[in-house]
Amino acid sequence: MSNVTYASINDHILHSLKPPGKSWFASMAVILTMLGMGIFAFGYQIRHGLEGSGINNPIGWGVYITNFVFWVGIAHAGTLISAVLFLVRAPFRTSIYRAAEAMTVFAVMTAGLFPLIHIGRVWNFYFLIPYPNQRLLWVNFKSPLLWDVFAVNTYMSVSILFFLVGLVPDFAVIRDESKGLKRIFYGIVSLGFRGTNHEWVHYMRAYLLFAAIATPLVFSVHSIVSWDFAMSSIPGWHTTIFPPYFVAGAIFSGCAMVLTLMIPLRAIFPGFKDLMPMKDLEAMAKMILFTGFVVTYAYSIEFFIAYYSGARYERALFWFRPFGELKVFFFLMVFCNCVAPLPLWMKSIRTNIPALWVISIFINIGMWMERYNIVVTSLAHDFDPYAWGTYTFEWVEVWITIGSFGWFFMWFFIFVKIMPSMAVAELKEALVPPMRSAHHE
């Protein structure tokens, strides 16, 4: 970052906030079409009930819960990068974390929709919130689904606050660099922040505490999501490995999604290449490689324990996954999550932008397949062969899934145009400050 100065950081960020061009509007048109498809399908589902989906008995959790777990997983990398890597002072975090945090917020917003879509009668969703109602009913605190309500809502609240608190000094930067209406708008959202010592001292301490609090939250949320499955007695779900396996998988998929989003961002905005050097992306690739191995290990140990435990239902299910009628999804999962990241061992691949991007797409697909495998195969083949069933997803589910990507990308595209997509103050903090004498204090 030799040619980067305090002033050039401001200039690059301001450039990214210029009015959007044709390509932005063209992308937005595609995104809104996708979102429209999702809204239409959801409208159809409200009118006709779940008949447009493939959900049946015994497979009551289908694509919707798969999507829920997928998006919560995507959301993990943002807080991991912004909080955990802040605490361990990882230098490659600075350029990436703002966009990763935005990704977290939008992914949780997407994930939060799916339980609502899944329950069918969406207007009754508030039954899960513990509040005094007319029937004097209270929620069941012994249910992992209720823990999940608390976990996901806390996570959403904390990640949004963390994101917004981080943005305040950067909004102040834009306020001071702009005129007219824009200055008024950013003046309001920057809450009068000026960068005085009285502000920084409390701000930095609060930020550190945020990071410290958010760190256990990263691990707790996906653990609790995994308990949605692991607390039941269904073969394939009832395993103690689920929490670490889910957390590693979440970080894996989240880091992949960070690359999927950051690589185009870096290419589109001039100057971002200086702010986000190749070694930052390479560090992300290494995280992917590491978590990919954890996930691969978890896959194999699941099979080993199914064999070694002697539990016949468990063994039957793990036979069903690679050899049953849903084997395509299983092998897609294994290929995308275990095999596709392997080229990242080579530095030439880790520093090759198109290769990184393609691998990240594979991982996104693979992690979706993983959740699909977990949700569907276990429900399809539980204890009694008489009660076995199968599942194919229908158009409503596909359209709503497409719509969820539209929803996520819509927010992300709006974000890059109205908010600084890199953390200005933190990028400056990472630079060697301007000194008259050569030595650094």
Add this chain to the structure above:
Amino acid sequence: MSKQFTGVWAAYEYLDDFCGAVRELRGSGFQRLTTLAPCPRHEIDHALGNPQSRVPFFTLAGMFTGFTLAFTIMTFMSLEWIIPVSGKPIVSYPIMGPVLFELSVLFAVWFTVFGMVGLILNDLRKYVFPSSKAWKKYRRFTRDRFGVIVPCTQHDLEKVESILNKYQAEEVNREA
């Protein structure tokens, strides 16, 4: 902020000059300084004598509040509406873990935010800021300049200005 500001403010290009000036000002008895910087720097903290924040107390208070609230609602609601599940105790402690943790975190974070905002407002209220046109038009403290505001009496203006200039301030403005 009805009070009129009397004193000097200056802008610096280099951090070491700036920290030198801050140190000398504090050494000369000007303790009520306000510094401005585009990003937090530990050098400035050292020059200011490492001020500490009391935000962590709010975080701790939030954590206890969340924990107590979670424990109370779970106990109360379990007893108010009895749902026997697989022969488990009606008020069961092991199952409380996740909700205790989540609400502790949630309240800790909200208390931290409100604590931070409250402490900042409380500190800012004790200081008077310049109000001249030159001050309002100067916008580089969020870009690439370090600034210091020194409130002082008419009598001390010369002295403060000479300290600021000694460390090669880019500009020094007097407001009296």
